[in-house]
Amino acid sequence: MKTVIPYPLAVAALTAGLAFNVLAGLSPGQVDFGKFTPPGDGGQFVEVQIKSNLLSLAAQLIEKQQPDVAKLLRSVQLVHVNVVGLTDENRAEVTQRVRQIQQDLAPQGWEQTVTVQDKNGPDVGIYIKTRGEQALAGLVITVIEPKGQAVLVNIVGDIRPEQVAILGEKLDLKPLKDVGAALKDAVPGK
């Protein structure tokens, strides 16, 4: 028997499938920063993308020695860092892109918790997306240093503020302790 699927139906199904895949691919706390091109004239470019497969492997490895840190690593799904050096060629374009990312966050349910804006200094923004009352689904940090670099950080997962603080305490990392304390205050219900 010959089965014929109507062409418009096939196209609609394919489009719906692709759209579903795209939506399903992003976790609630994940932000797609897009692809950044390294500056051509020797400018700085750093991209770090550690996904859950490597994080859970790391958690397995340190489970015995540092169970708290392992627990935190298991709760994180993605750590994504982009650093793009700003040069005369790319400054306007990269700054515009970061501003666009900042603007797109609010309609997607992100809450801006920290803003630092100085005329000649860095422009810093910390955004959080909460999961329930006591946990974060994601954290985004944006930094634009007009004469230096643009930094974008996205941490995705079921992040509990006290876990970040524990990680900071265990490893004696002051910046992590500060972020942990800030998150404790930022998450409602704590």
Add this chain to the structure above:
Amino acid sequence: MNPSSHLLRTRPSARRLWLWGLLLAPFLLLGLLGACVASCFRLSADARAVRNELIKSSGAEWRQQIALNAGWLTLGAVRAGLSCVRLDPAARAALQSIHGAGVGIYQLPAGTPPPNRAAMLVAADSAMTARGWERVVGVIDARDLVAVYFPKKVPMHRLKCCVLVFDGKEMVLVSAQGNPEPLLEYALAQPGLGDRTGRLARR
């Protein structure tokens, strides 16, 4: 059919087979040894793929300085040989962790303009993605290019990793396979690890 006549018929052919086997065995062993030695100077398939793409994208002629590879057989023999020797615990942990490793060093001839590192990174990405790897770290700074790749599926006891470092003149490709557990256990057992990581973080 008489069974003894059947035996008489098969015995000479079996003997002939044994004879051929004995005659061919040294050649087979030599061939195997040759293949083992040759494989020591040949990078792993993944590292070769990324190297070829990098060389193609750079548009320059590279000089191979060294290409060494030690597979599980070589490293297993080294491990077995050193099992009775008193070794530094760090060296022993490293030896237990690494089950296979390869390194390739390539140099640009003097006077060659530095290739576009962004294009090299894109080429390396496409070569590795096609082979089921993903880039975890990518850094371009001044003249340096660093990229670290891991397979998309990461089995705990057979972890693979490929690292590329280019400083504008020399490109180093390192691929390794193994179980990081012994090395990590050793590192985490070191006293004052927290102090040291703290100091590094404060820098």
